[in-house]
Amino acid sequence: MKKIAVLTSGGDAPGMNAAIRAVVRAAIYNGVEVVGIPRGFSGVMRGDTIAMNLGSVADIIQRGGTILYTARSEEFKTREGQEQGAQALRQAGVDGLVVVGGDGSFHGAQVLDRLGVATIGVPGTIDNDIPCTDETIGFDTAVQTAVEAIDKIRDTATSHERTFVVEVMGRHAGDLALTVGLAGGAESILIPEIPFQLEDVIAKLERGVARGKRHSIIVVAEGAGSGIEIGKYLQHHTGFDVRVTVLGHIQRGGPPTARDRMLASQLGSHAVALLLAGEHGKMVGVEHGQLHAVDFDTVFATPRTPDQELFDLADKLSI
The missing domain is CATH 3.40.50.460 (Phosphofructokinase domain)
Incomplete structure (x- = not known):
């Protein structure tokens, strides 16, 4: 693993910048080259990359939004677009990819992983609708x-x-x-x-x-x-x-809370550690305070339901 790329996709969420920072600095700490891909999977298809260094992610941990921008790509949903994206990553020398986003972004990440680009997903969405993690960034x-x-x-x-x-x-x-x-x-x-x-x-x-x-x-x-x-x-x-x-x-x-900055930092760093350990095709998450990784297939197959006890509590206290 000599070169890792990071992108943000789907709706933006406070803390995405903190996740980017964690990926970039964890990669550099381990002697791995790192690049950013602007505008999500649209950038992947165009072969756009931005060289990232320590200064690239200075003073962004407190900023909302995403410095890499985000966009949805209908073209990437086609087989031709997906193969074009995978080929563009290989031509750029990218060995591993970190995708920060939600469910739709993870489906794109899984496709690239199956096309030969080792990929890890980091859950970032304000809806908190991703299974297998207690909370999502934002x-x-x-x-x-x-x-x-x-x-x-x-x-x-x-x-x-x-x-x-x-x-x-x-x-x-x-x-x-x-x-x-x-x-x-x-x-x-x-x-x-x-x-x-x-x-x-x-x-x-x-x-x-x-x-x-x-x-x-x-x-x-x-x-x-x-x-x-x-x-x-x-x-x-x-x-x-x-x-x-x-x-x-x-x-x-708006600026992410301390909790979101902590979560993003932990998940972004853990994503890099997994890639360096040879793992891929997974999402990083946190359950009961512990970091873990789950196969994309498991994430997609696991239902996400609201906390009925919280709902009942809210109803009880609103009498």
Whole structure:
């Protein structure tokens, strides 16, 4: 293993830069040349590489986003595009590749691995929807960002005696909404994995009003429904003053928390160690505080479900 490449792919997540830094410095520490590939798999197909040294990753551990940029590539999903990418990596002398991203990125990583480029995946997504790891890079920061926003929204909800629907990210996974809702004291949490009826949300709102409650917060994952449409429905059927806030991409930005910087540093360094040990076709993760590596096939075959106990706790505490 003489030359390692690193790329970021899919949606950006706070802590990706910390992961890049860890990969670059761990490689250099071990006497291995390292390059960055800009714009994900699009860059792979074009054969784009950027020589990385210690200075390349100085002062980035605290920065959100990704200095390597990220892009989705429809062309790479074709067999021709995949073979072109693998050939471009071989021509660049790349022996090993670290892919920082989510589920879609890992499918691309697995293809390159099977085409002869040793690949390790590092889970980076604010949705926390990757199995076989307790947490993904960016999740903790996104939670903090959303909770801080809800704290501010609650102030104005209290002042104006309003109900607020707050939509957070999570197209297929409710981890973000569930964690944010519990930490933010939401009255109701709507996530795509657990069926719900808006009539039950209304009943809870009306019980609150009956005991003198003057404001409420409802957190909804984008995959569970449109916050705007849910807000309209609630206002129409209750007559309450309902406002909607869609947090959107604000959740992806900002400096990563210390927790995300630590996680990214550990996973990025461990990815390099695995490549140097001859391992590939795996994702690095952390379970019960311990670093481990899992085959991509196992990751793809393992269902990712929300924590039912947390959901029940949130429901219990919102009476």
